Amino acid sequence: MSTPQNRYDFAVIEEKWRDRWLAGKTWQVEADGSRKKYYVLEMFPYPSGRIHMGHVRNYTIGDVVARYRRMCGDNVIHPMGWDAFGMPAENAAIKHGTHPAKWTFENIDYMRGQLQRLGLSYDWDRELATCDPKYYRWEQLFFLKMLNKGLAYRKLTTVNWCETCQTVLANEQVINGACWRCDQAVTPRQMQGWFLKITAYAEELLAGCDRLPGWPEKVLTMQRNWIGKSTGAELEFSIEGSDDKLTIFTTRPDTVFGATFMSVAPEHPLVAELSRGSERETEINDFVQRTQAARRRLAAGEEPPKEGIFTGGYCLNPFTGARLPIYAANFVLMEYGTGAVMAVPAHDQRDFEFARQYDLPVVPVVHPDGEKLDGATMTAAHEGPGVLADSGDFSGLDHEAAKAAITARAEELGVGRSRITYRLRDWGISRQRYWGAPIPIIHCEKCGVQPVPEEQLPVVLPTDVNFDQAGKSPLHILESFINTACPACGGAARRETDTMDTFMESSWYFARYTCPDSHDAPLHKPAADYWLPVDQYIGGVEHAILHLLYSRFFTKVLRDLGYLSIDEPFTNLLTQGMVIKDGAKMSKSKGNVVDPNELIEQYGADTVRLFSLFAAPPERDLEWNHQGVEGAFRFLSRIHRFVLDNREMLRAAGEELPADLGEADRTLHRKTHQTIRKVSQDIDNSFQFNTAISAVMELSNTLFSLNAAQADKQPQPAVNRQAVQTMLTLLFPMVPHLCAELWEELGQAEALDRQGWPQFDPEAAKEEEITVVVQVRGKVRGRLQVTPGTPEEQLKEMALADDKVQSFVGDTPVRKIIVVPDKLVNIVI
Structure with a gap:
């Protein structure tokens, strides 16, 4: 019988393990040439201030993969950072009278806490923010290197102009004639701008689509069509x-x-x-x-x-x-x-x-x-x-x-x-905005366009700026920033006031994660060579011809500049579906947002994680269902109650199974190994977390029902212990806090996050008997109880000898017998 002391207090459990994992830097990782590496990465977020259910789903999927691969023995890198430049910060500064940097870093602090509360297993020592000069100085260096190789250039061109955002947009950022950020109509305008020659890599980008079997075909098709x-x-x-x-x-x-x-x-x-x-x-x-x-x-x-x-x-x-x-x-x-x-x-x-x-x-x-x-x-x-x-x-x-x-x-x-x-056109990177990385160029009336010398990098974005309500960039009138000396003649000159498209930052961040403390170079090549490419990348399909194409281009450029050894950044790509509520994607404008914080307060992070994984396969849209959240909570509560109610029996049980297994023992033992097989296949082959969780639920139902029987028909303690340990281990990547807590309650000395992934025994997973259907003239006339793998000839003999079958065959000649092993015997008369 459950006691008040055994109540599932998720808040206490989750805080305990969150603090322990963070304080112990449990997921800190270093390159190790003696071990197989695995790099799992979710597209990093814009620090808008709050995570939403789409974030929860995306990051939980990645976290399950990371925890699973660690348990399989891989050396797993799983980093997190912030895509921190961009228009929303600037708009917020104008609206609220604050500074974009203050708004951004406050949001980062808050969102970091939210992600940590979800128990996401990130190596926080690798955290980066793209608005940090220590990050974008290297981006400015890449620009200068590309300028030197003719891959960056300036020209007068007709551009897509967003009057609301007061900036140029790349073709890929114009969606149905409107700005991808503010949804306002875009107009053409002629002006000078800086471009990256992505067309120089058009053929390689196109050919590379045929060498990415781990990418969804729809994304590759979109890229092929865009390259055109x-x-x-x-x-x-x-x-x-x-x-x-x-x-x-x-x-x-x-x-x-x-x-x-x-x-x-x-x-x-x-x-x-x-x-x-x-x-x-x-x-x-x-x-x-x-x-x-x-x-x-x-x-x-x-x-x-x-x-x-x-x-x-x-x-x-x-x-x-x-x-x-x-x-x-x-x-x-x-x-x-x-x-x-x-x-x-x-x-x-x-x-x-x-x-x-x-x-x-x-x-x-x-x-x-x-x-x-x-x-x-x-x-x-x-x-x-x-x-x-x-x-x-x-x-x-x-x-x-x-x-x-x-x-x-x-x-x-x-x-x-x-x-x-x-069809592909060069990438226009000039933006007439403040909150972005300055383009490292100086304009001299005598010497023309001059690159900023590398030793003068970074060109730091000034913070002493004021914003007007018209939304124009303050850089255009900030004399302390604009006025400088020409690096060629030493005379008076003016800095470039355009900043870089924020997709510049996200086009190489995955490489910087491999060596975020590299101070003398943008990348530490041995570390980059060990960790890259990313083995599993996770994010939205809406980035198919934006971030994903630009990242492929950037990777090839950095390879040719000698910084990288890889041709492609991401080996496998998972594009997760959206979270849908009331028939539409969750969004503030539609008023159908569910706040993850409120859910975590009411049900706990593990429940929120479990629901987001169980409600739909990762590549499909998730239909919001509050009853599903409550169902996930009840499932976890039952596991918690069973373990604590039977804690003494489970602790006292040995690890070794007894030689004399009764019927209940055999049933639970078989289900345990069948579940290991099913969950391993579902995660390993296709990330079908929903069916993996369903399999664990079936195991739990078998465990609970067998232990609810009469005492003499219950499984023995060691068999129960094996089933419970297996259940906790299989669920750990999905619901880490509760599983870690219950593992400790079993008296285990070593933490669950250091356990290996369980292996199933094919013999133990075999059914003792299966039912083979017997048909006569296409209708079911009998059923045979046999052991799996019974030979075809034996099945034929058993079918013909069956009394019920004989009553339908009689003296009629048998023309042929068709056998589907382990499933069907069809007698044709």
Whole structure:
């Protein structure tokens, strides 16, 4: 019978073990070449002030992996830090009259306490914050190294501008035409900015997608599509009345004889040039502005209804001499290829729809085998294979052969060349914000753009700043920061006031974790070589073409600069699902947030951890269910009560099992080893923590029910002890505080976190008897109780000898007997 003293006081238990683990630095780890390493990492958080249930789920998943791998004998590194630069801190400073640094570090302190309260097994000695000059000084060094290698450069460009945040956004940070941070509409703006040449690694980034089998295919597909490799030809069309050329890229040079007009992006410089001074200039300008505004409102991958406008200009087909009208079309993108498309409506569906809408010619030049297409009667473009016709010397060629032949002829004529293009564009890293790492550049009127000498790093972000309510960066007017000396001539010069995109910090933090105390270099190569790559990375799929792509790029750059030896940063990637409540993702704006602090106060950290793991597989969305939380608490309470109520019996029991096992002993012993097998498989193979927990629940039910039987039918103490110890060991990665406490209650001298993962005995896990179904004419007519692995011939004999089966077979000849081992005997008569 449970006593008040045996009540599950989770608050006392969790505080005791949290303090013990932190004081003893239980999870501190060092590189050890004699041991197999395992690096598990969750994407580090922005210190917004409070963790949410998404954080709880993400970090609990990682913690289970870390604890499990330690118990398997690996040397596990499991670090945590803070992605601490960014707009929210600046917005908070403006709103509350505080400083971003004060707001950030107060949040870090609070959130660190929350994570520690969850019992997450981090090596806190490796903690870092990206807003610390000791961290971003090395990021500034990387920038200078990239500048020296031509991988960083400055140019005038049209950028995505967020008026609310007063900053430039990378293409990847514009979601459905809006800022990814504040959700306000983005507008184009021309300005000077700094870029990283990620396109120099486009082919390696693309090829690397095929060498990441541990990544979800959906993430790899998103990256492949974002890189967007296309193989084709670049062709030059003379502009009528001008010495200029209009260069286009096409993947279908075989269709050049069927081109009937030219489509260019509304932003293409030629549009303004051709319309300038014409009577339609205003109409064309209005079309361009309207198209740009409409594009920014489109969802990712969405296309607008086809629309265009004639610019008044013509170009000449280099193969036929035909005059092709030049249209500005809203479906042509300036960032793809050259921003101009050779329109062949007979063989491209978008061109076909556009041509029909604006009454433009459709000229088929690639016909399917045995068929003759008629442009006047075609109802859709033929985009498939075929043979060329009406294509001069190339008529009669297969379309693939024609691609190579026409490209070669273009090269001979000096009007084209073969080319590979990518959708990927260079990474714009300039941000017109304060709370970021300063770009280490000095502008001198005499010497031009000058890098800050390496020995002067870090360029420290000044803290003596004031914010106005308009939200503009104070760096632009802070003379004490701006005014400096030119490192080349010594004369008066001005610092760069743009700061770096915060994705710069998160693109290499995982490497810095391996050597956070390295003072003379950004990375200690022996440590980085030992720990990297990350074996298991965990985070949201929303970072597929932001952080994950940038981290792959950064890793390759650091490799080429000599800092790293790896090609890829993350061997395996788990993208966990969202936490859903009331049919929507938990968010403050929807008013459906559940505060983890309140749950921990009411039920304890172990219950919150258990629920977040049990409610759904990690890669799927977790539907919030308060009854599920209560159920998890009841389950843990039953385990606690059983162990304490039977503490004396369990402590007195020996570790060795008795030789004479009764029926209850055999049942519990078998279930114990079956559970070890199931839980090990579920964690090792697919991180299916929900089914692993379910298996432990089944073991506990068997344990409880057998011990509720009459005394002479209960398992012996040693068998009970083995089952309880196994249950605690298997649950320890999920609910560490309670399991550690109950392990100690069993009188164990060595802490549970130092125990190895249990191994199952295949013989012990075998069922003593199983049921094999016997069918006659497809209907169940009998059941056989047999030992697993009974030979097929023996099963046939037993089935035919069964009285019930015989009553249905009788004297009817048996045509054949089909045996599914350990499951089924099917008698065909």
